[in-house]
Amino acid sequence: MSLVFDAVLCLVLLAGALGVVTTGAARPAVIAFIGYGLLLGLAWVRLAAVDVALTEIAIGSGISGVVLLRCVRALPAEPLTPAPNRMLKPLAAVVSITIAAALAAVVLALPEPAPSRAADVAAALPATDLGNPVTGVLLVFRALDTLLEKVVLLLSLVGVWALSRDPACRGRPAPLSPEPAPAPSAFLARVLAPIGVLVGLYLLWAGADHPGGAFQSGAVLAAMGLLLVMGDQIRTPAAESRGLRLLLLAGPFGFLAVGFAGWATAGVFLGYPPGAEKAVIIAVEVAITVSIAVTLGLIVLGPPAGEERP
Amino acid sequence: MSALLVLAITAPLLGLVPLLLLGPRTGERAALGMLAVNVAITAGIAERVAQGGRALGYVVGGFAPPLGVGLRADGFSAAMMLMAALVLLFTGLFAMTGPGDMTRKVKARGSAGMPATFFILLLSLACALNLAFLAQDLFTLYVALELLTFAAVPLVCLEGKAGQLSAALTYLLFALFGSVLYLLGVVLIYGLYGTLDIAHLAGLMAQGTGGATAGAALALMSAGLMAKAALFPLHLWLPPAHSGAPPAASAVLSAVVIKAPLFLLVRLWSDLAPLPLTQVAGPVFALCGAAAIVFCGVVALAQERLKLLIAYSTAAQIGYLCLMFPLAASDDGPWSALAWTGGTLHLVSHALSKAAMFLAAGLIAETMGHDRLSGLGGVGRVAPVSVAAFGLGGLSLMGLPPSGGFVAKVMLLTSALQQGAWWIATVVLVGGLLAGGYVLRVVVIALQHPDSDAASGRGLPDARECRWRALIALALAFGAMLVGFMPLAPLPFLDIGRPVTWEGLLP
Amino acid sequence: MTGALLFGLAGAALVGCGVYGLLTAPGALGRVLGFNILGGGVFLMFGVVARRGAGAGFGADPVPQALVITGIVVAFCATALAVALLVRLCAVQAEAARGGDGDKET
Numbered sequence: 001m002s003l004v005f006d007a008v009l010c011l012v013l014l015a016g017a018l019g020v021v022t023t024g025a026a027r028p029a030v031i032a033f034i035g036y037g038l039l040l041g042l043a044w045v046r047l048a049a050v051d052v053a054l055t056e057i058a059i060g061s062g063i064s065g066v067v068l069l070r071c072v073r074a075l076p077a078e079p080l081t082p083a084p085n086r087m088l089k090p091l092a093a094v095v096s097i098t099i100a101a102a103l104a105a106v107v108l109a110l111p112e113p114a115p116s117r118a119a120d121v122a123a124a125l126p127a128t129d130l131g132n133p134v135t136g137v138l139l140v141f142r143a144l145d146t147l148l149e150k151v152v153l154l155l156s157l158v159g160v161w162a163l164s165r166d167p168a169c170r171g172r173p174a175p176l177s178p179e180p181a182p183a184p185s186a187f188l189a190r191v192l193a194p195i196g197v198l199v200g201l202y203l204l205w206a207g208a209d210h211p212g213g214a215f216q217s218g219a220v221l222a223a224m225g226l227l228l229v230m231g232d233q234i235r236t237p238a239a240e241s242r243g244l245r246l247l248l249l250a251g252p253f254g255f256l257a258v259g260f261a262g263w264a265t266a267g268v269f270l271g272y273p274p275g276a277e278k279a280v281i282i283a284v285e286v287a288i289t290v291s292i293a294v295t296l297g298l299i300v301l302g303p304p305a306g307e308e309r310p
Numbered sequence: 311m312s313a314l315l316v317l318a319i320t321a322p323l324l325g326l327v328p329l330l331l332l333g334p335r336t337g338e339r340a341a342l343g344m345l346a347v348n349v350a351i352t353a354g355i356a357e358r359v360a361q362g363g364r365a366l367g368y369v370v371g372g373f374a375p376p377l378g379v380g381l382r383a384d385g386f387s388a389a390m391m392l393m394a395a396l397v398l399l400f401t402g403l404f405a406m407t408g409p410g411d412m413t414r415k416v417k418a419r420g421s422a423g424m425p426a427t428f429f430i431l432l433l434s435l436a437c438a439l440n441l442a443f444l445a446q447d448l449f450t451l452y453v454a455l456e457l458l459t460f461a462a463v464p465l466v467c468l469e470g471k472a473g474q475l476s477a478a479l480t481y482l483l484f485a486l487f488g489s490v491l492y493l494l495g496v497v498l499i500y501g502l503y504g505t506l507d508i509a510h511l512a513g514l515m516a517q518g519t520g521g522a523t524a525g526a527a528l529a530l531m532s533a534g535l536m537a538k539a540a541l542f543p544l545h546l547w548l549p550p551a552h553s554g555a556p557p558a559a560s561a562v563l564s565a566v567v568i569k570a571p572l573f574l575l576v577r578l579w580s581d582l583a584p585l586p587l588t589q590v591a592g593p594v595f596a597l598c599g600a601a602a603i604v605f606c607g608v609v610a611l612a613q614e615r616l617k618l619l620i621a622y623s624t625a626a627q628i629g630y631l632c633l634m635f636p637l638a639a640s641d642d643g644p645w646s647a648l649a650w651t652g653g654t655l656h657l658v659s660h661a662l663s664k665a666a667m668f669l670a671a672g673l674i675a676e677t678m679g680h681d682r683l684s685g686l687g688g689v690g691r692v693a694p695v696s697v698a699a700f701g702l703g704g705l706s707l708m709g710l711p712p713s714g715g716f717v718a719k720v721m722l723l724t725s726a727l728q729q730g731a732w733w734i735a736t737v738v739l740v741g742g743l744l745a746g747g748y749v750l751r752v753v754v755i756a757l758q759h760p761d762s763d764a765a766s767g768r769g770l771p772d773a774r775e776c777r778w779r780a781l782i783a784l785a786l787a788f789g790a791m792l793v794g795f796m797p798l799a800p801l802p803f804l805d806i807g808r809p810v811t812w813e814g815l816l817p
Numbered sequence: 818m819t820g821a822l823l824f825g826l827a828g829a830a831l832v833g834c835g836v837y838g839l840l841t842a843p844g845a846l847g848r849v850l851g852f853n854i855l856g857g858g859v860f861l862m863f864g865v866v867a868r869r870g871a872g873a874g875f876g877a878d879p880v881p882q883a884l885v886i887t888g889i890v891v892a893f894c895a896t897a898l899a900v901a902l903l904v905r906l907c908a909v910q911a912e913a914a915r916g917g918d919g920d921k922e923t
Binding site for chain 1: 819820821822823824825826827828829830831832833834835836837838840841842843844846847849850851853854857858860861862864865866867868869870871872873874875876877878879880882883884885886887889890891892893894895896897898900901902903904905907908911
């Protein structure tokens with residue numbers, strides 16, 4: 001029975017992906033992409049990877065979808081497209097099918113029994129006092145990757161801000177909509193945001209032992225922040241605000257500080273103090289969640305529009 | 311366990327804090343300080359590797375690979391790190407001291423707000439490059455490559471002109487395509503061996519268990535790296551991106567950013583892949599390299615803009631590294647070692663000379679107000695130091711003594727001749743002639759009598775080059791020359807720590 | 818583990834879809850979507866590797882799961898930067914078309 005479900009899910013997933021790449025118009029393609037992302041999240045659940053499923057739905061489909069939809073609205077309705085070469089599509093189809101077939105053959109040829117690090121993780125996890133092995137890999141065993149990925153996130157915001165018309169990068173982002181928010185969305189923001197924030201905090205709290213964690217939580221919190229902005233409940237912050245900068249830096253550099261402290265407490269960079277591992281790891285998670293939420297939200301809002309003139 | 315390896319990655323990041331929190335002037339000074347610290351750290355690593363005669367290692371978080379992530383510096387990575395750190399520091403000084411294109415605007419607008427995005431990107435580049443040269447885990451290397459891309463792409467479009475934006479977008483799309491291919495290779499490797507640590511993988515792969523899938527994984531990763539390094543035929547994004555950027559940005563992009571994927575290509579095929587596989591792949595790389603040298607060299611000859619000419623020359627020069635692969639993998643004792651040294655030395659000397667040439671071209675364009683070759687007649691009179699830096703850097707591209715490019719190319723040539731690879735030897739020589747053609751063309755125009763350009767109605771401007779910054783370009787060109795005083799023999803330093811292993815490095 | 822295999826084949830097919838999108842997309846937005854589909858396929862294949870490596874009480878090997886989470890975030894960053902570049906490029910081009918005094922130097 002579950003095999004039938006998986007087969008149907010795979011087929012729908014493929015249909016969605018094909019829809020995205022064959023639809024000529026931008027908006028339907030993006031909407032198809034968001035749906036495809038949700039289905040992909042379902043596939044991750046079926047692969048027993050609930051943490052990944054949450055991340056895919058929150059970031060891969062959710063926040064990415066918002067970014068892409070904003071882009072569709074900002075682009076001219078009919079982009080100038082040169083007449084495509086008639087041979088292009090059949091040729092591309094042949095190339096893609098060949099690649100897919102070759103990869104399918106590779107998947108079928110993967111070795112049995114499959115190599116795995118699960119046993120290593122299981123052996124090392126108890127020392128960290130964490131219940132969720134994925135959080136253990138992200139924040140303990142491969143903490144360096146996670147730390148640097150925070151820097152990537154910060155850097156992509158720097159890249160977006162560098163596209164501001166103001167070379168000094170000041171002011172607030174252009175408003176999401178020129179008109180004041182209609183009453184329903186203000187109402188929605190007031191009602192939904194507190195619930196969403198609770199969900200986000202739960203994801204953060206649960207992440208140590210159950211599926212969830214900083215990214216999923218940060219994405220939900222960012223979405224709630226955007227909801228409040230859209231409902232005119234809060235103003236978007238100015239890029240030069242020192243407090244905002246501190247929030248952006250708290251995650252990556254808090255993490256880095258803990259890494260350096262590891263030299264004193266555990267004798268090694270990115271080591272955790274023996275006995276207090278879990279408390280420190282959760283503190284790091286809180287800091288990076290805050291930064292992720294703020295960074296994701298600001299990336300969606302776009303480059304600051306320059307200093308306001310009174 | 312050497313803490314210097316950790317500092318090499320983290321120290322540049324610390325420089326971001328003052329840049330994002332304090333005013334631009336303080337931030338810029340702190341950034342330059344950090345770039346200098348970075349040079350000191352990398353020099354320290356090189357010194358220890360040379361002293362100890364073996365690689366340095368560090369296990370992050372105390373979890374040994376394959377569960378954890380390790381850093382490792384051998385002679386090759388130490389040399390690359392030091393070279394990159396020097397180029398970054400000199401470019402930082404160049405961007406700071408004068409009224410540079412990008413710093414002027416920021417400074418003019420007061421002190422609040424985002425200070426000098428350029429320096430944020432420069433420091434991030436330093437972190438990304440050091441990580442790429444040190445990391446021993448294929449996924450950590452993926453993160454390093456992404457960090458590099460995210461720091462490099464905004465550099466292309468700092469001024470926000472339409473041409474720069476579209477070049478940056480093309481660059482980003484190529485780089486992303488490269489990342490995905492690389493990641494696909496990583497997935498297959500993990501599926502085969504359950505580890506991503508290079509030393510462990512090298513041992514597993516040598517047993518030959520992977521079959522065709524292992525070859526496919528390496529091919530995918532290589533294709534991804536080629537897209538990021540702009541290796542022929544995936545070079546199309548490079549000329550607009552590198553020529554359109556502000557001069558200081560062009561210099562780091564052309565000199566060091568593309569060197570990281572090239573370095574990893576060498577890592578992949580000399581340290582990870584088993585020798586028989588490298589012997590199969592070697593000729594393919596050499597063909598791509600030869601095509602790059604000849605094709606991009608000819609295109610460079612035909613350019614009308616100075617910066618585009620230099621950008622095409624970059625696309626041509628990276629071909630030399632690829633010529634190394636079949637020669638180094640031939641298992642021919644000293645001759646393959648000579649090719650290896652020649653190829654890697656070329657990476658270093660090209661970086662220094664190309665940085666010098668882009669900075670010099672930037673100064674020439676600033677002095678004249680444009681960089682059209684037809685209008686540069688007699689520029690040697692108003693920008694003598696810049697023209698000298700350009701010419702000296704060009705020596706290395708042509709492969710004339712005394713220069714690092716000369717030593718590197720003679721090593722490749724000797725190895726090719728000794729191994730009977732006549733076609734590779736021919737390509738080395740033809741590439742040198744083409745480089746001679748496009749470099750001398752610029753130098754001849756620059757040294758013309760300005761009157762000979764009177765027909766076009768353009769005289770020389772009253773402006774003079776900024777001497778301070780021209781000297782920085784000249785210093786880099788001298789650096790490329792100094793590399794040329796290496797003995798014409800395999801360099802033991804570049805061979806320290808190979809083959810890759812954790813033995814004796816773990817606690 | 819037939820179910821996992823099924824998703825592996827789907828991952829391979831998604832990679833094919835993504836490549837097709839990258840090759841045929843008329844505009845940059847289409848290429849960004851193609852890149853995302855391609856990335857999704859690669860991640861899914863990694864998920865299958867993880868599922869096949871289930872053991873020691875875990876439903877799937879946690880190491881690839883963590884790497885995929887990192888990968889998804891990096892892919893998002895890439896999408897966001899590409900989109901921001903595209904929007905700015907269109908704005909600059911539109912201005913140039915209106916004013917006719919765009920930067921001809923580039």
